[in-house]
Amino acid sequence: MDPSADDPAPPEWTRAQRERLVAWAERARHPHGFAWLDDTGRPRAEEGVHTWITARAAHVGALHALHADGADGTGRRAAALAEHGVARLRESLRDPVHGGWFSRLDLDGTPADTGKAAYQHAFVLLAGATGTAAGIPGAAALLADAAAVVDSRFWDESAGRAAEAFDRDWTGAEPYRGANSNMHLVEAFLAAGAATGEPAWARRALGVAAFLIGEQAAGHGHRLPEHYTADWAVLPEYNRDRPADPFRPYGWTPGHSLEWARLLLHVEAALADPPEWLLPAAEALFATAARESWARDGADGFCYTLDWSNRPVIRARMHWVAAEAVAAATALHRRTGAPGYAGHADRWWRYVRAHLVDDAAGNWRHELDAGNRPAATVWAGRPDVYHAYTALAFAEGLAAPGFALRTAEGSGAR
Known part of the structure; x- marks a missing residue:
């Protein structure tokens, strides 16, 4: 079987x-x-x-x-x-x-x-x-x-x-500031805190999250603006003429919302006295991204980017988005105990296995078109194992250094 x-x-x-x-x-x-x-x-x-x-x-x-x-x-x-x-x-x-x-x-x-x-x-x-x-x-x-x-x-x-x-x-x-680089710095700060035992790294990560998620995403319907001026004013039309830029696409990126949902839970676990907004923010980011991006145009898979009216812009399906989706769903299920998250993880793993895993090559297809056929609109080739490995490790409960989670049993969550 x-x-x-x-x-x-x-x-x-x-x-x-x-x-x-x-x-x-x-x-x-x-x-x-x-x-x-x-x-x-x-x-x-x-x-x-x-x-x-x-x-x-x-x-x-x-x-x-x-x-x-x-x-x-x-x-x-x-x-x-x-x-x-x-x-x-x-x-x-x-x-x-x-x-x-x-x-x-x-x-x-x-x-x-x-x-x-x-x-x-x-x-x-x-x-x-x-x-x-x-x-x-x-x-x-x-x-x-x-x-x-x-x-x-x-x-x-x-x-x-x-x-x-x-x-x-x-x-x-x-003269540009970016949410993507700061998100990955949050990830690195948490890992550095675990490696050094220095709590200042987690406090710094919280500060970045408070601005980008607690202020910006919360103020834009739980959709994160990615692009800013040098003094951190939002640039909502940035790269409208180059919407498929591989690192700075136009619009909002549901995959980053899913990635942030998990990161917020790690920030929470890294702090001795975390603020209460982290878990609700993670759930709101997750819910918005899943609702607006999954199977929006007739086929399974996550639309890569949406405009500010939640219309798909780049309809390609990226492997990293699906990987972050299953990791976030797994993390939220462990944190809250809510069975709906486990259901999301199962559904999205089935999608990964049906469309992204390339058993013959030994890697995951990095990009599919809107009909889930191999494509290379944004990414040519397969340079990355990091997102897929993260998702697989989370499925096994193998947290990276700095990426612990509070659990439903240990936190009193539902």
């Missing part, structure tokens, strides 16, 4: 899937980091080596090593994968002159994009934190270095949020 008939994500399946994703990341290993792979697992030479891909691969390798049996060969390979990523972040991808991390190298190691972006630096901080928790050589030094760069270059203490991007020598700053 197909195990999905009863449980769409049984432990033996999720464990095998996690191991296959680690094997896919191994195929991306490159002398200068981790390459961007195409659908068949070959490096895309035109993309070179990205910092965010290398850092995510190091994070996943460290996470898998943490969860593997000490005698397990997969765990040892995952630790080696993480060690390679950490070493390349400390050497190949780091700017030896001005500090911080290049965004991208050509395959020969030549810097191809020397800009310094908060998004990439968030993942370097995350890789250092997870690697430190897993005992990966060099990870503690990477964490300390990344924390110093984030603090001195990106963090704006007066705003309680991070700046977006600079040129190589830090003299030119982009």
Whole structure:
């Protein structure tokens, strides 16, 4: 019998899937980091080596090593994968002159994009934190270095949020602020707090969440504006003429609402005395995203972006959105005990298995069209295992460092 008939994500399946994703990341290993792979697992030479891909691969390798049996060969390979990523972040991808991390190298190691972006630096901080928790050589030094760069270059203490991007020598700053980079910094702050035992990281994460979710999303019908001016005024029409931008799409992004729903629960668990608004906000974000994005245009799957009247803009189905959806549903079910969340998780796992998991290749299809056929409107190839691995780990109850949850039994929730 197909195990999905009863449980769409049984432990033996999720464990095998996690191991296959680690094997896919191994195929991306490159002398200068981790390459961007195409659908068949070959490096895309035109993309070179990205910092965010290398850092995510190091994070996943460290996470898998943490969860593997000490005698397990997969765990040892995952630790080696993480060690390679950490070493390349400390050497190949780091700017030896001005500090911080290049965004991208050509395959020969030549810097191809020397800009310094908060998004990439968030993942370097995350890789250092997870690697430190897993005992990966060099990870503690990477964490300390990344924390110093984030603090001195990106963090704006007066705003309680991070700046977006600079040129190589830090003299030119982009007059834009982004919710996406700050969201991933919240993720990295929580992991850094777990790795160092320093509670200030969680307080900083709460401050970012209070502005972006407690103020902005709450003030826009539980839909998060992603784009802002340098002084944090909302830019609702940003990239209307480029709606499929892979990192700054026009409109609102339900996948980020689902990701934030889970992150708010982790912020709650990281604080000794969390504010009461975090759980209701997580539930509101989740409910709005699920209602407005799931199967809105006749087929299952999440529409990638919507306009401010909740009309689909980019109808493609992204693998990362489905991954964050099942992770959020699982987290909310554990936090509240409400059975509806478990129902959502089951429904969406069935969708993942039917349409996104590519058993022949050993990875998940990154993008589908509105009819759930393979597509490449926004993403070409399969550079990422991080979102899928996160969802699978949550299905097994394997929390990453800094990503604990309060439970329905332990918190008095319904």
